[in-house]
Amino acid sequence: MTDKPTMTTTSGAPVGDNQNSLSAGAHGPLLLQDFQLLEKLAHQNRERIPERTVHAKGSAAYGVLRITGDISRFTTADALQPGRSTETFLRFSTVAGERGAADAERDVRGFALRMYTGQGNWDIVGNNTPVFFVRDPLKFPDFIHTQKRHPKTNMRSPTAMWDFWSQSPESLHQVTILMSDRGLPQSYRHIDGFGSHTYSFINAANQRFWVKFHFKTRQGIANWTNAEGANVIAADRESHQRDLFEAIEQGNFPKWTFSVQVMPEADADKHWYNPFDLTKVWPHADYPLIEVGELELNRNPENYFAEVEQAALSPANVVPGIGHSPDKMLQARVFSYGDAHRYRVGINSHQLPVNKPRTAVHTYNADGAMSAGGHSNPDAYYEPNSFGGATDNAKFVEPPLALSGDAARYNHRIGNDDYRQPGDLFRLMSADQQRQLMDNIAAAMDGVPVFIIKRQVEHFYRCDPAYGLGIASRMKVSLDPVAAAE
Missing domain, CATH: 2.40.180.10 (Catalase core domain)
Incomplete structure (x- = not known):
């Protein structure tokens, strides 16, 4: 019998194992990455x-x-x-x-x-x-909805965008x-x-x-x-x-x-x-x-x-x-x-x-x-x-990847510092770049309800006080530094 060709995926990549699904352990659940x-x-x-x-x-x-x-x-x-x-x-x-x-x-x-x-x-x-x-794919469809048209007005909605981002x-x-x-x-x-x-x-x-x-x-x-x-x-x-x-x-x-x-x-x-x-x-x-x-x-x-x-x-x-x-x-x-x-x-x-x-x-x-x-x-x-x-x-076949932990829906925001890197990025910007950034945000927030603006401004403040105060000033909203820092 002649040598058999190697089986591939539809993209042409060779298949290492076509008999067994990828699972977390021999008796564990299947993985989405299969x-x-x-x-x-x-x-x-x-x-x-x-x-x-x-x-x-x-x-x-x-x-x-x-x-x-x-x-x-x-x-x-x-x-x-x-x-x-x-x-x-x-x-x-x-x-x-x-x-x-x-x-x-x-x-x-x-x-x-x-x-x-x-x-x-x-x-x-x-x-x-x-x-x-976003970091969890469960939120991806929700995020994309905020970028598309409002179901009643059929227009893009800055309120939807900033409401989602602020939360x-x-x-x-x-x-x-x-x-x-x-x-x-x-x-x-x-x-x-x-x-x-x-x-x-x-x-x-x-x-x-x-x-x-x-x-x-x-x-x-x-x-x-x-x-x-x-x-x-x-x-x-x-x-x-x-x-x-x-x-x-x-x-x-x-x-x-x-x-x-x-x-x-x-x-x-x-x-x-x-x-x-x-x-x-x-x-x-x-x-x-x-x-x-x-x-x-x-x-x-x-x-x-x-x-x-x-x-x-x-x-x-x-x-x-x-x-x-x-x-x-x-x-x-x-x-x-x-x-x-x-x-x-x-x-x-x-x-x-x-x-x-x-x-x-x-x-x-x-x-x-x-x-x-x-x-x-x-x-x-x-x-x-x-x-x-x-x-x-x-x-x-790829080498095994060690996995551990109980199957659960883990809160990805607990213990996660989401302020350090955007704050570092803000501090890397020149004064002119910071000004453009804050001007652009203020323009994008035009018409957004004040309670959403305040919620978002507090996030900016936690990244860097100058970042939050600059947006607050442009949007003419008050900012409590003590509350914002909590």
Whole structure:
């Protein structure tokens, strides 16, 4: 009998074990991060009932990731070995706005990078910020509701946004970034990108390291003021799309320096901050940036709908040498992104050219709407089989991750310092940047009920007294420093 091919996920990554689900102990519950199980079950549920929905506005381009550094001691990932060059696809987006929204609006920018590696697609789905508004995925739908339209007025609601944020102090770090000058970039070329979540590296000795991904723009950070942004929108609602497309067409290829922060697995419990908390950063003094290579964008898509609107990136798409972490938001996104694509584009979105791995795919997912794959070996349409079908390969199994604790709903705000890092960020700003930040917050709070403003101002005060007092003064509300400090 000829050698059997290695079974893969739909993203082309090899499967290490197709017989056993991922669980917390031999008799424990299953884990949400078992994306292989979720992919199989979700695909089966949709083999006969395809669904589709719309998606946020974005821009994208193809390029290359070149590795110039050596981090082989941390990871076996083929695409990260010295000298490698890997084809990439990078989709930018505004997060809250609809497809018709203007590009030059104050918002977080999505930074979703796909690498078409020799071992399947590897996706890093992040933002232009290293943190996010919430740390528990149970609150993600609630947060997103505040960013969308009010069900009665059909308009965006500043009251909803600040009401949610003022009762969710973990949002302070991201809110401070969003309301700073970096909340309104001049173009996609002038933003940094972050994996934001904590991922894992696995090396040749089967050792695990925690890792964060950073992409620093070589074009420099450039931002608009609110007034400048309004003028841009008045003249051009597609300013980011136009800038990116025209720069690449003219041969002015944008570039980013790719770096990582690496933490030994055993260090996870050694700091005041939780390294798996999406509202926190790892201080560079603890884990300095290690430069790995360069990301360049050098080719525009030929068809926007086919290649950008139908792009379906997911943090579930990892490759050997790259893994996930106990980051709760990441674990939920491992499921929710793929599920959104199955709803929006269809169960076979991975067969579209922009999503198709550059390596062979051997999976037992079957049929569904718009299937173009078929069965290369029609007798082997289930697993295990006796007809030469693809099988799992134990060499791709990740090392076990030790877990402990009772199954419960833990209050993630108890004992969590949500004020230190946004306060540190405020103190790092120049006087002019602090002024812009506080002016922007005051403008964004216009019309919000006073009791919500006061509640939010107290949070700012706990970050830094000058921060809280500056907002209170602008909003003409009283602030009791004693109460605010409690």
